[in-house]
Amino acid sequence: MELWFSEMQSKNVKMSYKIKNVLHSEKTKFQNLAVLDSEEFGRMLILDDVVQLTMKDEFIYHEMIAHVPLFTHGSPERVLVIGGGDGGTLHEILKHPVKEAHLVEIDEKVIEASKKFFPELSVAFDDPRAKIFCEDGIAYVKRFKNHYDVIIVDSTDPVGPAVGLFRKEFYKDIFDALTEKGVFVAQTESPFYYEGLLKEVYNCIAEIFPYAAVYTAVVPTYPGALWTFIMGSKQVDPNKANVPESCDFKTRYYTPDIHKACFKIPAFIKEILSK
Amino acid sequence: MELWFSEMQSKNVKMSYKIKNVLHSEKTKFQNLAVLDSEEFGRMLILDDVVQLTMKDEFIYHEMIAHVPLFTHGSPERVLVIGGGDGGTLHEILKHPVKEAHLVEIDEKVIEASKKFFPELSVAFDDPRAKIFCEDGIAYVKRFKNHYDVIIVDSTDPVGPAVGLFRKEFYKDIFDALTEKGVFVAQTESPFYYEGLLKEVYNCIAEIFPYAAVYTAVVPTYPGALWTFIMGSKQVDPNKANVPESCDFKTRYYTPDIHKACFKIPAFIKEILSK
Numbered sequence: 235m236e237l238w239f240s241e242m243q244s245k246n247v248k249m250s251y252k253i254k255n256v257l258h259s260e261k262t263k264f265q266n267l268a269v270l271d272s273e274e275f276g277r278m279l280i281l282d283d284v285v286q287l288t289m290k291d292e293f294i295y296h297e298m299i300a301h302v303p304l305f306t307h308g309s310p311e312r313v314l315v316i317g318g319g320d321g322g323t324l325h326e327i328l329k330h331p332v333k334e335a336h337l338v339e340i341d342e343k344v345i346e347a348s349k350k351f352f353p354e355l356s357v358a359f360d361d362p363r364a365k366i367f368c369e370d371g372i373a374y375v376k377r378f379k380n381h382y383d384v385i386i387v388d389s390t391d392p393v394g395p396a397v398g399l400f401r402k403e404f405y406k407d408i409f410d411a412l413t414e415k416g417v418f419v420a421q422t423e424s425p426f427y428y429e430g431l432l433k434e435v436y437n438c439i440a441e442i443f444p445y446a447a448v449y450t451a452v453v454p455t456y457p458g459a460l461w462t463f464i465m466g467s468k469q470v471d472p473n474k475a476n477v478p479e480s481c482d483f484k485t486r487y488y489t490p491d492i493h494k495a496c497f498k499i500p501a502f503i504k505e506i507l508s509k
Numbered sequence: 510m511e512l513w514f515s516e517m518q519s520k521n522v523k524m525s526y527k528i529k530n531v532l533h534s535e536k537t538k539f540q541n542l543a544v545l546d547s548e549e550f551g552r553m554l555i556l557d558d559v560v561q562l563t564m565k566d567e568f569i570y571h572e573m574i575a576h577v578p579l580f581t582h583g584s585p586e587r588v589l590v591i592g593g594g595d596g597g598t599l600h601e602i603l604k605h606p607v608k609e610a611h612l613v614e615i616d617e618k619v620i621e622a623s624k625k626f627f628p629e630l631s632v633a634f635d636d637p638r639a640k641i642f643c644e645d646g647i648a649y650v651k652r653f654k655n656h657y658d659v660i661i662v663d664s665t666d667p668v669g670p671a672v673g674l675f676r677k678e679f680y681k682d683i684f685d686a687l688t689e690k691g692v693f694v695a696q697t698e699s700p701f702y703y704e705g706l707l708k709e710v711y712n713c714i715a716e717i718f719p720y721a722a723v724y725t726a727v728v729p730t731y732p733g734a735l736w737t738f739i740m741g742s743k744q745v746d747p748n749k750a751n752v753p754e755s756c757d758f759k760t761r762y763y764t765p766d767i768h769k770a771c772f773k774i775p776a777f778i779k780e781i782l783s784k
Contacts, residue, residue, distance in 0.1 A: 246526065249523070272521070273520075290701075426565075454734050486775070487775040487776055491773040492776075498764070501763065
């Protein structure tokens with residue numbers, strides 16, 4: 235029997251993966267969760283039929299959402315991840331000499347699944363510097379003022395449980411929760427499928443933060459592949475950050491040169507932002 | 510009726526596009542050729558079941574394969590494209606003040622199909638500086654010494670009619686056909702699916718040319734999306750090219766900043782090259 239999983243990247247484009255095994259499938263309080271073992275990309279986490287990570291290319295997204303803001307800040311001690319229950323982003327953060335790395339995931343079932351099926355990532359949960367909170371990130375962040383050096387929003391697509399993570403009020407609360415040199419990053423999808431979102435979030439961040447910048451990375455299993463991140467920064471100009479000349483831990487995508495290069499965005503994305 | 514075209518990106522990954530219309534389909538002397546009108550990506554050229562271009566994202570590949578070598582050279586007068594019968598690369602080249610832009614395409618049916626279905630690209634064929642030769646690029650290039658300033662190999666995948674375009678002997682002939690400041694570029698697929706090819710071609714070019722460099726661009730409809738190009742250069746160090754501060758023609762992906770940034774390659778590609 236041939237088993238294929240298909241993700242509708244849009245209503246007119248479909249990406250399909252040959253599957254060895256369905257390792258897990260459940261309906262949580264928030265979403266449908268599945269773990270598949272694919273021939274080409276290894277184990278995959280699927281939420282509401284959308285690929286969240288694959289073991290073959292997760293390093294790209296996780297390194298880029300973590301190392302770019304942390305090195306931009308320069309000396310972060312307290313870091314917060316909102317979402318990211320698989321632990322991949324946390325795992326990258328903990329490669330830095332931070333004092334505390336907190337993660338707020340609304341769906342504890344994602345954390346449980348990661349512990350069972352993605353031990354390479356969820357190993358992060360056992361780090362003594364890590365603390366995990368299973369609650370709504372929107373409510374969580376409201377309780378802090380001038381507290382975190384870096385906040386990373388590692389969300390699903392802007393539908394279902396993640397809708398509130400793309401709203402201006404939330405970004406304002408994040409601004410307040412950040413320390414005076416604070417840096418914020420959110421994933422903002424591909425401009426090929428979510429052009430409007432990129433522009434909208436960028437405008438919000440540019441209104442709230444002294445510095446707003448877009449950077450990109452290429453994630454083959456995400457729709458459109460050319461992935462965008464928006465950074466808001468209180469003091470450090472993202473384009474002039476004092477990036478170290480080398481990393482003292484191993485990376486597979488991120489390099490200090492990639493850090494500087496990733497802020498050089500294609501002409502059509504510049505055009506979207508300036509419309 | 511719903512019509513879908515699927516490309517096997519590997520034997521375990523499949524990308525499918527909802528199709529409005531099959532505009533053309535034929536078996537040429539060299540390959541199966543089809544032109545489809547897709548809902549999401551507009552018209553598509555398909556050779557041997559592989560997407561060659563879509564009207565929605567062709568600008569990325571064509572701008573990056575053309576403007577990077579031409580601006581690296583600085584003042585190219587005679588440019589040759591091997592392959593690229595759709596005319597997209599030629600169209601970008603002709604935005605530069607070149608004197609002659611030649612194209613050698615083995616399959617005249619590709620040129621005919623482009624004239625009929627991709628007028629935005631094939632308009633290049635009517636430029637008085639353009640000359641089209643329907644013959645084998647491998648034989649063609651052997652006839653020239655010290656003649657072209659830039660040679661671009663805009664080939665299909667390294668199977669079928671394109672196999673000879675990935676061989677060392679061919680690259681040596683290209684070196685000889687180039688003028689003393691000559692620059693060469695070839696597309697070398699995605700490292701996610703053709704890791705071996707990238708390394709092999711890079712080694713060849715590094716043996717033949719004083720300078721060899723890899724650069725990348727993101728093409729959503731190509732397998733793996735993170736696309737590589739290898740440049741060989743006789744005099745100009747690709748990493749230190751004197752790129753103009755702005756373009757005097759409109760681009761949608763390429764910018765002078767992207768030119769410099771595209772040579773900053775992810776850590777895992779560096780590792781492939783250094784193995």
